[in-house]
Amino acid sequence: MVDNFQLIKNFIHQTKESGFNKKTFFYSIQFLVCVVILWEYNLKFLNPTWDAISQMSRTFVVLGVEQNPAFVEASTMVPIILFTSLLFYLLAQNNFSNIIKKPQDFNSYSITILSLFTILICIILSIFLDFSAQIGMPFLLIGASMYLAYLMNFDNSTVNRIFHDPKENYIDGIKVLSPFLLFILISIFIALFPPIIKENIIEILSFILIVLVSVSALHILSESNNVLDHDKKNSALIFTIALPIILYSITRLLFLLHNPDTVTRERWDLSWSFMNDTNRFEINAWPIQPDFPEDIRWKFYLAAIINSVRITLVSIVLCTILGVIIGVTRLSSNKLASTLATIYVEIFRNLPLAVLLFLVALQLGESLPLFADEANISGLIYYSNQGIYIPNPQTSMILISILLITGLWSWNKYRDYNAQKDPDYQYYDNPLLWPLVLIFCIFLIFSNASHPDYIKPNMAIPGTWDIVEGSGFEITPEFLGMIIGLTLFTASVVAEIVRGSIQSLPRGQIEASISLGLSSYQRLRLVILPQALRSMIPLLNSQYMNVWKNSSLAIIVAYSDIFYVIFVMMNNLGKLIPLFLLLLVTYQAGSLLISGIMNYYNSKVTKVKI
Known part of the structure; x- marks a missing residue:
């Protein structure tokens, strides 16, 4: 695993050695344009995501009745958002083949196990701790998803070294685990932070995402990067860039299902219970002909x-x-x-x-x-x-014809197999055989119809x-x-x-x-x-x-x-x-x-x- 800080340091050192020329100038302009676009893109999707989570986390109970129609229990909202983010993370990791083929080999998907544990910890904390709806819960959900993007910069070997010999590889342990512990502490005590930080928390998260994107891009551009890991680095870059819109889509759908507006909420009711009622029109179908108006x-x-x-x-x-x-x-x-x-x-x-x-x-x-x-x-x-x-036609005649055609096809496959296995094996292939069999089957089907x-x-x-x-x-x-x-x-x-x-x-x-x-x-x-x-x-x-x-x-x-x-x-x-x-x-x-x-x-x- 290439050290992120060392990679950035090497990039800056190479830039200084090459001097400020026309090529460097154009690269700098391109980098600044990308940063500006990413900044606007992150704010465009993180702001409504933050507002939706905040509104769905806010509870107001009067005489035992919840007055906020958009309220969603933390035990429901947090698993949906985090497990959806985890699903996209696993798709980007492309570790399913190792899990299916070698489930007993934990070393081949240890980074996946670590990401699953971090998500479970966040879910447990959201249930047992009282995170503020205004800032604590949104920071927890967005921060946990961003930590998954951070984990994309590590591989299974790094996690295996930490688990097998934590004392010897404590530096790797600090790199992997300290951001998670830090963001958990911030989520719990963020209400005590100065107003200037709380008011600009979305801008801070946007800046962190830009840093993660830059690190992933440097990994791809680095000549020291292993060719075998190139696809994984591309996946890390794509996942990090797509994370704001993924979070926006999840929270937007949840908010639509619990929208304060009654008409919108009923329009997005996905219960499908109405499909159990009897139908109001008739159709012509085969072999299942539903009866109007008895059938559902x-x-x-x-x-x-x-x-x-x-x-x-x-x-x-x-x-x-x-x-x-x-x-x-x-x-x-x-x-x-x-x-x-x-x-x-x-x-x-x-x-x-x-x-x-x-x-x-x-x-x-x-x-x-x-x-x-x-x-x-x-x-x-x-x-x-x-x-x-x-x-x-009678069903029995159709079945007999299907068995006859299947038998002839199997016989031809058997002859082809013998011909491939034994070069001396010869057989005569009559081009009229199949047409004659098909004509016979058609006659058989309609003979007793x-x-x-x-x-x-x-x-x-x-x-x-x-x-x-x-x-x-x-x-x-x-x-x-x-x-x-x-x-x-x-x-x-x-x-x-x-x-x-x-x-x-x-x-x-x-x-x-x-x-x-x-x-x-x-x-x-x-x-x-x-x-x-x-x-x-x-x-x-x-x-x-x-x-x-x-x-x-x-x-x-x-x-x-x-x-x-x-x-x-x-x-x-x-x-x-x-x-x-x-x-x-x-x-x-x-x-x-x-x-x-x-x-x-x-x-x-x-x-x-x-």
């Missing part, structure tokens, strides 16, 4: 999530297939095919998705016949502007024909419109990803595969696409997440997705903030899930790491 809003929310997941999964599969075909076709030697593929990409890639969905919905409404004039295909598929009814049956509940009233519930599987025009729009739009981008990934491959791949006697299909499947996947998957990851997020435009075609359901709930209830947070968490969770799956697959495709 949580069930409608779950059904809406499944609706969004359905269109996302189907669109991802279809846009991948169509995108690969279009992308490969763009590289075809057939001029007509490549030109048509280029026209498709340029049209749909440059067309806004909202406009495309509107055009698709308009075209479906104009093309599909009225329900009274419902058409059919061989008595199996009925279609109208009310929906498309297809034979309803129940066909749509017509019924006329009231024979006296004309035009009252309907389809018996459960006799056919319904595909709504809204679902079909979303699938068509998302597939056409995303496939145009996927096609460009496929084309660019294939063209990025080194020359000679086609010639080498031709020399091996591979057909065009085999060249594409065994040589070209497997190599192109390495650059394709990260870009496909982004597009698949875009499909999930673009599904929020389903309101254009009146499809009951999660955004549509939450939007209607917002209008009915007025609970904008909790419902918006629920919507935010839902889309974020879906994006993270897609990203996690694609990153896992990417790690299997490529093993290259830096």
Whole structure:
């Protein structure tokens, strides 16, 4: 651990030796500008943070009733603020891998243990000691968070030396622990300090933060700094700079939840108890169809999530297939095919998705016949502007088909494994095998399916024909419109990803595969696409997440997705903030899930790491 004071001394000494030249002058100007910006930035966020903590700490009880609506118990406020700061500190330390892989090796994360103990001590002191609301409690919370930034300048080896031999390394112990003890004493007795100090305490804290930022910057610029510790020093600098806005965000959110204004406080009520009430509108969903008005809003929310997941999964599969075909076709030697593929990409890639969905919905409404004039295909598929009814397959047949496809895929993987293990192992790969199996599975699924049956509940009233519930599987025009729009739009981008990934491959791949006697299909499947996947998957990851997020435009075609359901709930209830947070968490969770799956697959495709 480089001594901070020695580092500053060396920097000043080098500046004196180099003399005052033009380069030094410009460096000085840059340093002063950075100091001024940091000073204003710190004051901008520390002042409201201090005021919010002070107001939430102030208690005024009359006849056993708390008169300050913004008051928050210290046992609640202090852990929330300090543990949130600790969480950001741990993210900056990036010590989670050592904790998970080697939990018994305390030496690998001793600095994390020390930071946790300091936070626990501050929480205990805040509960058992009476810190003044005006200055004591704000100084305790801000000072404890700043001490975490100070600890970022030390590493595990320094703390280990202190714990193993405190007498020999007492100087390191003073450097690490004395600031913490000093700030605890100041927090307790700060009310006794002269007014000039108490009135300018925020400016003093801002100055300390600037010093910490300067020390972290000098560590990074120092030539003696170890290259392996460079990332940690960058994290220390970023955490120290971001600390004021982190504290501001935490305290601002707490203050909004306990705002003195009744309207604002109710608006920020995050209890979500209203979701346990029955819903006031009806949606079309599958496989969970909530009953109106018996079911609670949580069930409608779950059904809406499944609706969004359905269109996302189907669109991802279809846009991948169509995108690969279009992308490969763009590289075809057939001029007509490549030109048509280029026209498709340029049209749909440059067309806004909202406009495309509107055009698709308009075209479906104009093309599909009225329900009274419902058409059919061989008595199996009925279609109208009310929906498309297809034979309803049996669940057992679907499971058998899935097992058959899974078995064939496992058999191919087993043969590939044997081929890699034994160079003399040979097998014949029939390109027609998979298409034949898929056709057979489709035939198996629909062989015993129940066909749509017509019924006329009231024979006296004309035009009252309907389809018996459960006799056919319904595909709504809204679902079909979303699938068509998302597939056409995303496939145009996927096609460009496929084309660019294939063209990025080194020359000679086609010639080498031709020399091996591979057909065009085999060249594409065994040589070209497997190599192109390495650059394709990260870009496909982004597009698949875009499909999930673009599904929020389903309101254009009146499809009951999660955004549509939450939007209607917002209008009915007025609970904008909790419902918006629920919507935010839902889309974020879906994006993270897609990203996690694609990153896992990417790690299997490529093993290259830096």
